[in-house]
Amino acid sequence: MAKKLQTVLIVDDSPISRKMLKSCFPKEREFQFHEAGDGLQALNLYRELKPDLVTLDLTMPVMDGFTALAEIRAFDPEAMVIVCTADVQDKSLQEVTDKGAFMILAKPPSKGSVLEALTRVEESA
Template identity: 45%
Template sequence: MAKVLVVDDAAFMRMMLKDILTKAGHEVVGEAANGVEAVEKYKELKPDVVTMDITMPEMNGIDAIKEIKKFDPNATVIVCSAMGQQAMVIEAIQAGAKDFIVKPFQAARVIEAIQKVLK
């Protein structure tokens, strides 16, 4: 079981992820709607995994990953992207993301990514 921080500027996407994760026995310990919030919540909650949207207001997911990694080099981040954001996904992986999931979310893929990064 992992403690997960769900980061997405769309409340609907956060709800979907929360639903998938909770049903699989993980605990969603917090949510954030932008990168600034994500960094603050990470420091406060110290989750096992962060699901990080890329395109968000105030601070995007890539910058948020960099900030989180500065604070905790061992942070585990899975980036969430829309179709056609390959370049951004590569940038996120270079910034330290461990895996990526593509929207619309498929429950099985989300769970697989979480299990993979926790090993």
């Protein structure tokens, strides 16, 4: 049976990007959103909340998304992380895949791409 996601941690240094991504989630579902502006905040919030899903930007101050992904997965090897980035270089995509990202969502996100990602995550659980 597919797991229904409830708690989502959105990690991006841009408040506008976080708001835009949040607006792409289905309105009829009751998600509990938490936000972080850098990878270190994300890691601390992940440890505290253990959310069902993390969306993670790569280019951020303090701790970048590559490092945050590795740290989150080291803390919880089952962590469900979707990298949401405009960095679509093969090297970057391969690195986040190697570090355990479930999938990569290109920026800017759309309602359709977010719904597809949510469906894939829930079906994999």
